[in-house]
Amino acid sequence: MNGNLSVLGRAMRTGQARLGLVLLSVVGFVVLFGHFLMPYAPDTIVGQPLADPDGSFLLGTDILGRDVLSRLLDGGLTLSWMAVLAAGLGVFLGCLVGLTAAYRGGAVDAVLMRAMDVLLSFPEIIFVLLFVSMLGRSTLLTSVLVGIAFMPGVSRVLRGAALPVVASEYVLWARANGLPPRQVLLREVLPGVTSPLMVETGMRLVWAVAAIASLSYLGFGIAPPAADWGLMVGENQDGLSVAPLPVLAPITLILMMALGGNLVAESVARTVGRTEGKR
């Protein structure tokens, strides 16, 4: 575990990772504390639609006459918890399937991975839309579906990373000593794949943000009148040429979140790649 932390520490020393961290910190600040800094309630109509920025409305008003700044400050929380839940679930399920396939091998491996291939053939957004259209819209359902959509990708990576670990001597020793499979996987195999797991978690978090923001934009994610960055882009796009800020401001924050996460994850991946997993 310490070795993995040192990989993380080495990764964080790169300029790229630091830029990523700065971006994530800014977005994190907006998400966590924005709610307390709002000048108006995010759902309240306070002015004329698409008013220009002025002293009362620093970023102007949106298509319904609500304060863009207040909606921006309030709109990241739902997206963030949904993204964390989706990425967490995707990585957990992917890990479970990937490690089991690598550990058991043979028919179990073949069946699990072919099942994952079938799931992988659905584009993520289409997969989610399919179920949301059938079951109705809810934030929890959307997060879970995005998580499930991530499962095949994660499982492939984790299976690949776990195969050499499963074949290593200390794992064979543990198996020979009759340790139950669950303990072998948790105590012996999982620590060996922590580095790719970290990279995968970071990347999936970024993709979850993009996927959920896209779903909200398309009208299948977070329901209006809630303030949400993806929804704000969709709601205000008609007025883009008269009032660009209600669209550009949430896009900037989504971009910062995704770019920041991407830069950090990429740095970790490169550090892992350079040291070839050595601690």
Add this chain to the structure above:
Amino acid sequence: MTRCPTSPGPTRSTRALAAVLAAALLAACSAPDRASGGAGSATLRIAAATDPGETLNPYASNQSPTQQLRSALLYEGLTRLDPTGKVDWALATDMTPNADLTEWTIKLRSGVKFSDGSDFTSADVVSSIKYLRDPAHAVQGLAFIQTVDANTVTALDPLTVRVGLSQPFGPFKDIWANILLPMTKTGTAPAKPVGTGPFSVKTFTAGRQSTLARFDGYWGDKPKLGAVDIVEYESQQAQANALLSKQVDIASGASPTIAKSLAGKDGIQLLDSKGDYTLRIGLNTTVAPFDDMRVRQALRLLIDRDQVVSNAFGGYARVANDHEGGTPQCPAPDFPQRKQDIQQAKKLLAEAGQSNLSFAITTDGLLPGMRELAQVFAENAAKAGVKVEVNVVPVPELLSKWGKWPAFVDFNPIPYLPTVIGTLQPDQVSNATHWDNANFIKLSGELFQATGDRQCAVMNQLHKIENEQGSMIIPAFVDVLMPYQGSVQGLVTDVNGRPLSFLTNVTVGS
């Protein structure tokens, strides 16, 4: 005329520049083609919403605004609405009832020809009415002519038809002005319907494009246009972009925001049809708590109508009073305008035991302002502690559960008389709130037998019942907005929101 290059010949270093130039030249190449038309042969290119399921059949059961737009140029009814909402004679020139209004004799216009050159006669009217009246065909306009007894429809001579009714019905002339009740040549509907309108079909590809050519044998004032192209787009933003890039001359749908963003750009103007078109929130009277009139009245007191007009419709609307529009020729009802009254609303909700009311309004967001109306209402309702969620669903889902949604956003583009028949009577498909009011039904029976001033007086009494006991929150009459190129002249606004039905004097180009 700008020459169009056959090969841009870009080198590696100039590829980007060449791409920009090619795009600019292509745009420049398309413009002069338009000007080559000249008076009498120009083409008006209309951007419309895409409808992959559309047909040319004017009797189809579920017609989109695009199909109706096309039908209005191809087919005509016995009567028609002029742009001020007044009923005019079209294919008929007179309708005379018997003493108890149960039998009508229709005199037809002479010298009318179908677009295939054949004569329009009473036989075509008989076959059209019989087709419309046959429940097996499930035509969309069936609700309006349910009193017509198909067996009694007979041709007395080539220009006279007699129609018997199962009940007395006075406003017979008004009903036939409905766009869903046109006359077609015997035996041609539904596959290849032939009409008598000012245009005929030249090409038609469902969901993409159709070209209508002027019918030179048209009986009335002939259009100055040579042809009309209806080009279909996925979204209103796409229509706006097509207008900006001069691919079309007029966009048939534009939200207030799009209309504002286009105004004045490159000479683009706005056709703003003010009328009695309503967007409304329906409350299902068979679902609790909307079966309680106190709850419905409370919700009507919660909405800030001025805010709906300014913020949901960008000012392109006028305040309404929880009843449908009247007839432009009748004076407005004189009961007071309902205003937002949060305290009274809270009191009514408390009396009904619904102080913590929470519900969802479903909309497909099909028309501009639908989603915004629901959102403004949600914001207004929150002031009384009523929690309203806006549930945006795809169009097919909204239609598949039609009549089952507890609260939904709906629209009504038709005049009052067909609204009373088709939407405000029980057991009609359009009555998705299942409103069933005995007083209203009794009084509408009177309306169907009244004429002139008496008709206006009854309409206003009906409006009062809608206002006091109705199932709809009707906060605004909404304008229909169509941005168009400055080169288009002669467009007229229409109180019924169908200005593209009136293209007689329209010209394109200088």
